[in-house]
Amino acid sequence: MNLLVVTANDRPSSQATSPKMYDAFMEELKQNDNVDVTVYDVYKEDTPYLGQDIFNAYMKLEGHEPLTESEDRLFTAQSKARDLFEKADTIAFVFPLWNLTIPAKLQTFVDYVFSAGFTFKYDTEGNMIQLMNDKKIILLNARGGVYSTKEMQPLEMAVNYMKTSFGGVMGMEIIDEVIIEGHNQDPTKSDDIIAEGLEKVKTVAKNLK
Template identity: 25%
Template sequence: MPKLLHLACSPRADSESAAAARIFLDSFGRAKPDWNIDVMDLWRESLPEFAGALLEAKYARINGRAFTDAQHDRFAEAERIAVRFSLADRVLISTPMWNFSIPYKLKQWFDVVIQPGLTFRFDPAQGYLPLLKDRPTLVILASGSDYATGMNRGRTDMATPYLREALRFMGIKDMRFVPIGPTTGPTEPIRIARENAHRRLAEMAASF
């Protein structure tokens, strides 16, 4: 059964990114009822801290050293999460923008899965090489300001370029971004941004 992995990155069930994800998944489910939807709520699932034995394991692997028992166990946790990602045929990431970038839980997820031998390798002649196959990946990014049209009041979107580069580093090139903003301020611009994003997501779901 083909699988869509949904990385849910907002701690609020009623957030704009969560609501938009539901719109997309409802339409996707109707279009492709035979697909398995694997939801990974980054605020409810246990992510290993990128410290201690896991950090040591990364450098042991880079330097060609054998793991200790503790390093082996911690790296196995990262491997399970990376494999869950690598086995997905489609990926949906729904996230808010926090302080111009991504929530720390999503950053922690990237720190856990971007591991040598799991999602990338290093070749002395070619440099860093991705290990994952490309697959369609949709990012829903909700922000307080309207970064899509430039009405961002002088603030910088650092979330989009980070997500593009982190995904590309692992092998994901087929990326689509649907921004939602503004999500704060006067009611009417928020309503228009929400409706436009929801309409676009419903249309995209059938062919995703």
């Protein structure tokens, strides 16, 4: 299996939980000979925001015209993300809930691949056709509050967004999901909540084939 791990938190694991999840996942993967792993750290990669430059780049490339520096930078960044995504059988996202949603850097990665002509297209009647629905998705998320209750769940726009984008629109199968939540809301249980979640993360890595 070709596994792409997209990690999206530049805080140290001593201060944040999703980096702990990433560390546990990667450590367990070392014991799994069935998996070839590639890591894409959105905070270490050059990830300029998607905008008009990419459309300018496409048009210029079709006309064999030279790109500006900013157009070339964005086209190169998007191409790298797309190449890694396309080669992967499974993509694991490790990310926090920040201000009810995903980090902006992760949003940029999603923008690179969430694109007509790449992960989906429209037929002549306007129906959406999913182009990569054979890919598998793993979601590893940390959120300090509790958002799994009926009252709070509608406010959670990180895991919900990722599931809707990759599972719903792109038709990819969400094969595993581990959410560590509530460790900041109840500090007396923080260590136990995180430890239990990290064991689940290790199990996900161990079971990959």
